[in-house]
Amino acid sequence: KQEVTQIPAALSVPEGENLVLNCSFTDSAIYNLQWFRQDPGKGLTSLLLIQSSQREQTSGRLNASLDKSSGRSTLYIAASQPGDSATYLCAVGNYKLTFGKGTLLTVNP
Amino acid sequence: GAGVSQSPSNKVTEKGKDVELRCDPISGHTALYWYRQSLGQGLEFLIYFQGNSAPDKSGLPSDRFSAERTGGSVSTLTIQRTQQEDSAVYLCASSSPTSGSREQFFGPGTRLTVL
Numbered sequence: 001k002q003e004v005t006q007i008p009a010a011l012s013v014p015e016g017e018n019l020v021l022n023c024s025f026t027d028s029a030i031y032n033l034q035w036f037r038q039d040p041g042k043g044l045t046s047l048l049l050i051q052s053s054q055r056e057q058t059s060g061r062l063n064a065s066l067d068k069s070s071g072r073s074t075l076y077i078a079a080s081q082p083g084d085s086a087t088y089l090c091a092v093g094n095y096k097l098t099f100g101k102g103t104l105l106t107v108n109p
Numbered sequence: 110g111a112g113v114s115q116s117p118s119n120k121v122t123e124k125g126k127d128v129e130l131r132c133d134p135i136s137g138h139t140a141l142y143w144y145r146q147s148l149g150q151g152l153e154f155l156i157y158f159q160g161n162s163a164p165d166k167s168g169l170p171s172d173r174f175s176a177e178r179t180g181g182s183v184s185t186l187t188i189q190r191t192q193q194e195d196s197a198v199y200l201c202a203s204s205s206p207t208s209g210s211r212e213q214f215f216g217p218g219t220r221l222t223v224l
Contacts (some may be wrong), residue, residue, distance in 0.1 A: 032211060043113075043200060044215040089152070093213060094203075095140060096165060099152035 002027045006100035012109050021075040021086050021103045023090030028068045031094035037086045080107045113216035121222045130219045131184045134203030141184050147197035161180045
């Protein structure tokens with residue numbers, strides 16, 4: 001059974017800092033890895049998707065990497081802003097996604 | 110609209126009543142998914158539709174839960190004889206058949222409270 005772990009559970013940083021969120025999974029036979037952001041009381045917003053054949057994806061200030069052999073992914077956020085404050089979720093799977101519990105990020109002005 | 114929509118946004122019901130939750134996927138998306146998000150369990154997969162068929166309903170927690178999809182579009186998730194442990198946010202997602210990546214796009218969710 002696939003298990004997804006996200007570390008840290010919560011992170012508080014000052015505005016402007018670069019930061020890394022971590023995601024690990026137990027079964028390396030994944031199809032996709034998808035990073036989401038969830039604002040309080042809202043649904044999930046897809047940030048980046050990495051297919052199993054890919055190593056990384058970039059969108060603006062976000063960069064996600066995937067190392068299947070070690071069962072890890074990282075989400076790098078450059079020059080963090082208060083608007084980046086949210087819960088970040090990592091999920092792996094094919095059609096059926098298995099989610100981590102998320103990292104609650106607070107960026108302080 | 111351009112995104113996945115769900116209704117109602119909030120539903121409060123009494124224990125033992127039946128509820129129906131609705132999902133409208135992004136136009137043209139043939140795959141549709143239901144998930145549940147609760148404080149104790151995080152986000153859990155419930156069921157997956159491809160067109161009107163549900164090849165994987167392994168995440169439905171009991172036979173009180175059922176879902177259907179008609180016309181390859183709208184889906185309803187029905188919970189019969191609701192229990193307090195059914196209280197959660199129910200999220201729907203869809204993905205495009207032309208996208209080999211199967212990137213899932215989520216709706217805003219329905220918050221269900223069972224009193």
